[in-house]
Amino acid sequence: MLQVVFFARVKEELGCGRLELQWSEGSATVGALKEQLCQRENGAWRNVLSEDNLICAINHAVVDDAMAIADNDEVAFFPPVTGG
Amino acid sequence: MLQVVFFARVKEELGCGRLELQWSEGSATVGALKEQLCQRENGAWRNVLSEDNLICAINHAVVDDAMAIADNDEVAFFPPVTGG
Amino acid sequence: MATNPSPSLSVTISQADFDIAELQGSLQQGNAAEGAIATFTGYVRSDQSSGEVSAMELEHYPGMTEKSIQAILLQASERWPILSVKVVHRVGRLFPGDQIVWVGVSSGHRAAAFSACEFIMDYLKAEAPLWKKEHSEVGEIWVEAKASDSGRARRWD
């Protein structure tokens, strides 16, 4: 299983904070997982997840679209950070 | 009258914190006043007041040896500052 | 070396307010070399681009936020001779004038304390997963990241 989590504006716009997905070949990289998620809700998620500045972290480390995802990873998607 | 004040190591080495001097032609610039002071105690003050890094202030503003001194000025001599 | 112990690096994410005097006191460990503490406190401003802000909400990524700030503190401690450093960042609902973040750095001398403190704030703004939402007359608005913030972090590279 993959834990997929969303934060802040991304969470709000998707109306979803956390998903559990079966790990599969189709979700074996960040890019592939994103494409799979983009198809949800008849493609409504694509607007949110195709943003250029979307950040992805695997197990709390920021990664890029080419990064491989292993089973049981926690994959997070969130907008640019604005703390401090 | 001139008020002449000394601080920190300079005060300690001269054994003097404050002097009142008559203003005169011989004390009309910082350089002239310094030369006059250097002759005190049989020249013992010269060791202290001829130090390269001695700082002079007139009425609380740092000045150089060429600065004119007016009657009633407060003239201060002190070593490089070390606060903070 | 026994005479140069690892610096203490501490991160707290909390809804609770903090006491700056207590935090600064906790940086002091009775070390003979302690000579300088630089601190930064961030507050909720009410005048924002979205208008007069009445409240703010801060969201974080539990686990990753602490970890990423800890990594920034480690970087700072490798770069400057830090004795002790502490970061406290609040989350949840905050109001104008409220304290948001506190960073304190203890070092032997001021140059290291100032540099490390500013470095930590710059990286925290650019890298720590925290997000602000402003509440104002015009509604609720997620604060947009500023290009200047990632620029300020990059200038330390």
Next chain:
Amino acid sequence: MATNPSPSLSVTISQADFDIAELQGSLQQGNAAEGAIATFTGYVRSDQSSGEVSAMELEHYPGMTEKSIQAILLQASERWPILSVKVVHRVGRLFPGDQIVWVGVSSGHRAAAFSACEFIMDYLKAEAPLWKKEHSEVGEIWVEAKASDSGRARRWD
């Protein structure tokens, strides 16, 4: 302009110890633009070049010291958008771990607060008539000015 009042610039020279929380609180004037406070606190270190220091004496030039720090604060306020700034410097006899100096700067944003705070400390070290004498096993020694301190002030020119 009424909307951009002159910053508050305050200098205190005193034998008494100070309370950092009270000082930081006094920088906050309820201004909607207050977003950032940077502070610096200097402490008496016991490990000095002259050996293990047991006490320190700080002498100042009453009148000139306040005036010269006030001039530094004015320079800082002309250079950065400061809302409020305060300096407290102790004089007299101090012991290891004692607070010596506190500088706090309130501004809308952190960059100005950090820069102004560090600028003030650098100039204070280089220009304010204050002198330290260390008491240690080897006797009483006036601290020598460091070339690096005048260098640090000059880098702002």
